[in-house]
Amino acid sequence: MKEHDVFLLQGSNKENKKKYLDRSLILISQEIGEIIKISSYFESEAWNMKNSSIFYNRALHIKTNYTPIDLLKKILNIESFIGRKRNSYPLRKEYQNREIDIDILFYDHIIIYSFILTIPHPLLHLRRFVLEPMCEIAPNKSHPIFNFTILEMLGLCIDKLYVKKIFE
Secondary structure, three states, X not given: OOOEEEEEEEEEOOOOHHHHHHHHHHHHHHHOEEEEEEOOEEEEOOOOOOOOOOEEEEEEEEEEOOOHHHHHHHHHHHHHHHOOOOOOOOOOOOOOOOOOEEXXXXXXXXXXXXXXXXXXXXXXXXXXXXXXHHHHHOXXXXXXXXXXXXXXXXXXXXXXXXXXXXXX
16 A cells, blocks of 8 residues: 655644644544654634634644545544534535644645545645745645745745744
8 A cells, every 4th residue: 555645734723722733633643644744833813714713733744545535534534523513514615713624735746626625735825824834844845736845835925914833
């Protein structure tokens, strides 16, 4: 079975945010694959959400044997187990506060456009809260569509929302 390089982003903006990120990390390591690298915790303003509390985010580099769709199913199960409730499963029409959100940013160097999954994540290059933690763990990771590195995309990013490393 082939191992795949995957980059994920964890996010939480409800109650004990650090606890939700840490709990999902344990479940990812148990259910999905080996954790290779973990970014620091980053605090950020909510992106495109009104009346929302501050988010904690963290980027992960993992190795997995799962296909992209099976990986998505595992992630949705972990989110549900931790307490996330979705209005439109698995697609959402609007952003909501959440205990945990786990996004697939990259899966190897492949490109997928489907009704339920798009890889690389279609908005990652627009979001400083994604690029900052990704830059910490994989600054030279190349985007398979744009052919820019994470560091280059961060330099070009026009998102001015607050993002700050808070602890490792």
